[in-house]
Amino acid sequence: MTTLTVEANNLTRIYGGREAVSDVSFTLSKGEVLGFLGPNGAGKSTTMKMLTGNLAPSKGSVKICGVDMIENPKEAKALIGYLPETPPLYREFTVDEFLAIAARLHGVSSKHIKVAVQRAKERCGLTEMSKRLIENLSKGYQQRVGIAQAIIHNPMVVILDEPTVGLDPIQIRDIRALIKELGGEHSVILSTHILPEVEMVCDHVQIIDKGKLVFNGSIDILKQQRHGNKLVIGLNNPPAHDVLLKVAGVESVETLPNGLLRVRYAAGQAPAEALVQAAVKQGWGLHQINPDQTSLEDVFVQLTYQDAAA
């Protein structure tokens, strides 16, 4: 059963005549993790602010689990946990005190505050920092406190704006695992610059550029674009291109600057085995064969560049 947790309809935000975000629509179902990609200033944070009710959209509407953000902001906000770009932390409090305040303000009943704080600390690996002043924590731990305050009331939708900035690799791995875990019961929207991260944790990807959605779809579609139907082979005694083209399925061959050959094949074909056999029989000296992957970066640049050219 899929239930829609986030519905954004034609979100538009105009800053002084310029459209920072224009006509962004998407939906998110329960249990999905949505990755939000885009170059700097593309409108990621603005969109997130509108989703969380920090900014009123110039046009369009946001619904969280069917509750309209503009008409019933309190009910809608209760369903959201939000970590902005700069984690909102009261530095004069200890971690425990701050999380208790966050829980209280998000309407956790006073009986459950202790449990909620404990649970959030465990999930974000903060148990040993309970009594420390937030002011004295390192950037990475402050970021974790930011995430902890976003999930403390067990919201339906968790919105994280660049959650892994400033964390060390081990912490990043932990946080990614946490995001995956959150994706099980909640919906998660996260924005990031780190492209492999999207591939690792997200089910859905959106790429936004100059305020417009240029890509919106499942991560698999993006992966397909990435893998393409290409092989890279390395041969010590490469034959003429014509010979290679005779192998079943091969559509075109080009020589790469580093001496390797890139072979394109028709969709649905798998010429790898035939190529290897041919290479062995005819003594081409095969030393390498790989599927050719366009990096996610390339896909990303392609998508955002296309838009600029159009």
Next chain:
Amino acid sequence: MILKVARKELNSVFASPMGWVILALLQFAFGTYFLNGVNEYFEVMSGAIRPAERTGVTMFVGQSVFGLASFVMLFSVPLLSMRLISEERRSNTLTFLFSAPLSLTEIVLGKFIGLVSFLSILVAMIAVMLCTLNAWADVDFGYLFSNVLGLWLLVASFSAMGLYFSSLTAQPVVAAIITFVALFGLLIVDRFLTGDEASVANYLSLMHHFQPFARGLIDTADVAYFLLFIITFLTLTVRRLDADRLRG
């Protein structure tokens, strides 16, 4: 929910030594004035004055303590109120409150009540201090009550104005200076236009409305003035924060 925000504000004052230091220093100042007042009362009233001209001890000591209190509050309220919103704006914690299920009115009222409760501690301590006179004299509780009420309303008005100016800027110090100048202006505006009792300046002046309380007179017109003053500035603050959300 309003009280939860207020509680957060109070916690934040007492999270650092600042809250305690302010309480201690101000109490020290009031205590000194109180002591001086009691001492002087004996000197001044010791037979030199005809009985008809003598004033009660409550009024004599009260005048000096409450006079000092209203003056000290003029400086301390802007310093306390300056960080309420501007500090949150500067350290990006305003988003935390905006994303919580709270209406803007609840946020503003919560912050206002938080600050006023802290200041009420001070006012209550002054009241208790003056009540101790009752141990050896008959305290005029009516006079005391009107003064306490007056001071409390004055302090609440200061807070409301401080809160508004704090919402205008991201620099706490700027907020403090503007608040102080505006309060000072409102306190002394009637001095410039003396003589004409019906002058508009008299209606605007905070001091003009505070003085009846200091004399022991509770006038509903003055109470209404302070309440309107508070409501006006709290409404303006809500509007200002709403503009943030709309204009971004």
